[in-house]
Amino acid sequence: MSVVIVQLFASYAELVGRTTITVPLTDGDRVSDLLRNLRSVPLASALPESPRVAVNHAFAAGSTRLHPGDEIALIPPVAGG
């Protein structure tokens, strides 16, 4: 078991009060595992249950496998334009 640092932005950063959150992760885990593990992190209790996840600057499906060094972020509903 290791951990991964997940970036937070906008409303999610405000809900948690920080711009990053540390989540437990095991080798071979997928995005869906990350979201499940996120629920065990007390700081994350204010976040929605299934936020959109980006891995290495692209939206990632639940089945996406995570690797050491991946840049992971939770993406609140976007509102550009």
Added chain:
Amino acid sequence: MSRSALVDRPIDPAALIDEISSPGCGAVSLFLGTVRDTNEGEPVTGIDYTAYRAMAEAELAKIVDEAMRRFGGVAVVVEHRIGTLALGEISVAIVAAHAHRAAALDGVRYVIEELKRRVPIWKLEHYADGTRAWVDPTTAHRPRVSAYQ
């Protein structure tokens, strides 16, 4: 020839038109997004735009590339501004140029619709009563929050 960028300074639409126009283009289409003075009936005084910059730039570049492939190689330049904007200021400008009008018009429409759906940029609206709220297009209700530091 096509280009996309997040910028921290005012957007100059005329410069973007000059940049993307060419003698072979008989059609140049421009879309501007500006800061509106109300949202859902609330008087708005300004908007802070923030972004997940690396991803927003990557996603914008992908969208421009898709537009080129979908609409006959249309040339596109898009700039989205980040930072605090006053009423009426330009938040986004998209210019598309092509030999013919259909691709230029379709290209602009495609880029703004996909940008609003996929590019990680967020708005913190400032209201006349001093409160602020993150705009969430997925819900009509936006709980008020204190100023984001």
